[in-house]
Amino acid sequence: MKDGRNLTLVMDFYELTMSQVYFNQHKNEEVVFDLFYRRNPEKGGFAIFAGLNQVIEYIQDLHFSPEEIDYLRSRGQFTEEFLEYLSQVKFTGDVWAIPEGTPVFPYEPLIRVKAPLIEAQLLETALLLAVNHQTLIATKARRIVQAAKGKAVMEFGARRAHNFDSAIQGARAAYIAGVAGTATTEAGKQFSIPALGTMAHSFVQSFDSEYDAFLAYAKMYPDSCTLLIDTYNTLHSGLENAIRVAKEYLEPNGHRLKGVRIDSGDMAYLSKKIRRRLDEEGMQDCSIVVSNSLDEYLIESLVDRQGAKIDAYGVGENMIVSKDSPVFGGVYKLAAIEENGVMEPRIKISENEEKITNPGYKNLYRIYNKEDGKAVADLMTLSDEVLDESEDLTIYHPMNKWKNKVIEKDTYEIRELLVPIFINGELVYRQPSLLGIRDYCAREQETLWEEIKRFTNPQIYYVDLSEKLIDLKLDMIKSKR
Known part of the structure; x- marks a missing residue:
C-alpha cells in the first residue's frame, strides 16, 4: 500500500x-x-x-x-x-x-x-x-514457526523494530512465513493481518488491585479475554485472580476465559503448574500464552525437551530484527x-x-x-x-x-x-x-x-x-x- x-x-x-x-x-x-x-x-x-x-x-x-x-x-x-x-x-x-x-x-x-x-x-x-x-x-519467522510445531506464534516486535517501516513490513514478512498475527495495528490495517493484543503490566498496575484490572478487562472483552498474570506473583496471585474472574463473572454470563499470558519466569515450570490448576477448575479450554525474549532455540527446547504446556508464543525482538543474524x-x-x-x-x-x-x-x-x-x-x-x-x-x-x-x-x-x-x-x-x-x-x-x-x-x-x-x-x- x-x-x-x-x-x-x-x-x-x-x-x-x-x-x-x-x-x-x-x-x-x-x-x-x-x-x-x-x-x-x-x-x-x-x-x-x-x-x-x-x-x-x-x-x-x-x-x-x-x-x-x-x-x-x-x-x-x-x-x-x-x-x-x-x-x-x-x-x-x-x-x-x-x-x-x-x-x-x-x-x-x-x-x-x-x-x-x-x-x-x-x-x-x-x-x-x-x-x-x-x-x-520471513526466514527468521519461518524458523520460529517451525520450532513451535503447530502451536500459534504471534509477532510482538514493533517496539523493538528499527523504526516504523521496519515494524510494519517486518510484520508482513513474518505473516508470510506462518505467524498467526501481529501486535502491530498498522500492519493489520494495511495487509489484513490479524491484529492481536491483550494488556501490559501497566494496565494491571493502574488499578487498585489485580482482580479489579482483570474484571474490568473481562467486562469489556468477555469473548476474547486473555489476562496477563505475572505482574505480582504468577501462581499465587495472577492465576488465582484470573480463575476468580472466570468463575465469578465470565462463566455466569455465558463466557469462557480465553487465555492467560506470562511474560517472565521459568516458562516450562510455570506452564505446567498453570495447566494443572486450570484443568482442576474445568478450564481445559483456557490457553496458556508465553512471551519474553523467545526464539526458535528456546521454543524448540520448551516443546521437545521440557514438556512445557504452552499453547501459543508471542515473539518480539528476536523475530522482528532477526537478532541472532x-x-x-x-x-x-x-x-x-x-x-x-x-x-x-x-x-x-x-x-x-x-x-x-x-x-x-x-x-x-x-x-x-x-x-x-x-x-x-x-x-x-x-x-x-x-x-x-x-x-x-x-x-x-x-x-x-x-x-x-x-x-x-x-x-x-x-x-x-x-x-x-x-x-x-x-x-x-x-x-x-x-x-x-x-x-x-x-x-x-x-x-x-x-x-x-x-x-x-x-x-x-x-x-x-x-x-x-x-x-x-x-x-x-x-x-x-
Whole structure:
C-alpha cells in the first residue's frame, strides 16, 4: 500500500554519480543485473523470499520531483542535461522475480532486471533494501514457526523494530512465513493481518488491585479475554485472580476465559503448574500464552525437551530484527551487457571464491522428483537453453565441473522459478493476496526434505549450473585472469 512518500532518493549516491558518467558517455545500453545472496542466515538450509511488493511499488512510482531535482542541482555534481533526463525518467525495462514465499538458496537470482543501464543502476539500493529486510524477517519467522510445531506464534516486535517501516513490513514478512498475527495495528490495517493484543503490566498496575484490572478487562472483552498474570506473583496471585474472574463473572454470563499470558519466569515450570490448576477448575479450554525474549532455540527446547504446556508464543525482538543474524547480505551484480544487439556476459572475479558471480542472461529452474514431489536441486542455465524432461539431465557444481550429478529421464519434472513482473516498464504480474502468499509459502516448504530444514548442520541443497553455463564461467575466469 502506497503511503504518499516519494522514495526515489532512497538510493546510494554513487548510483547517481555513476549514472552521470554513463549519461556523458552516451552509455545507456541494455544490461542485465541479478539480485542474489551468498549465505543463509544463521547457517540455515534456506531462506524465504519476501519483499517483492515493495519492489513493485518502488518501480511503479520511480520519478524525480522538482524538489528532488533542485536538491541534486544544489550538490553541484550534475549537469543540467542529466538533471533534465532524471526529471523525465521512468522505468521502461523488464523485471523477472521468484514469487514471494518461495524457499530460496544462495547464488540464485531472486530478481533479474533487464533495462537500460541508468534505469537498472538506479534501482539497486531500493531493491536490496526491500528484499534484504523482508527476506531476513520471513526466514527468521519461518524458523520460529517451525520450532513451535503447530502451536500459534504471534509477532510482538514493533517496539523493538528499527523504526516504523521496519515494524510494519517486518510484520508482513513474518505473516508470510506462518505467524498467526501481529501486535502491530498498522500492519493489520494495511495487509489484513490479524491484529492481536491483550494488556501490559501497566494496565494491571493502574488499578487498585489485580482482580479489579482483570474484571474490568473481562467486562469489556468477555469473548476474547486473555489476562496477563505475572505482574505480582504468577501462581499465587495472577492465576488465582484470573480463575476468580472466570468463575465469578465470565462463566455466569455465558463466557469462557480465553487465555492467560506470562511474560517472565521459568516458562516450562510455570506452564505446567498453570495447566494443572486450570484443568482442576474445568478450564481445559483456557490457553496458556508465553512471551519474553523467545526464539526458535528456546521454543524448540520448551516443546521437545521440557514438556512445557504452552499453547501459543508471542515473539518480539528476536523475530522482528532477526537478532541472532541481523544482516541478510543480498547483492546486485551486473551479469550481461548488450553489444551489437547481443547480450554479452559479464563476470566479477575475486580471490574469494564465493564472490565470483555467475555470468550471462540466465534462467532458473527447480527440479522435482516425480515420485514424491520433493525438490532435488535448482538449476541455472543461459536464457537460450531449452530443457527436455524426456532426456537425462546433468547438473554441475558452480565452480568444479567434475562435480556433477545425472538425473535420469522420466524421474524428474522442472518448474521455471523466475516469473515476469514488468515487461517494457508495464506491470504484468497479478499480485496474489497476502494470505495467498502465506499459503503458497507453506506448500512450497513441504517440497523440501526435512534434513534441509534442520536448524543445526542442515543438508546443503544443490544450486547447480548447466554445462553451457559452467563452461562459460570457467572460460571467462581463465581469460580474465
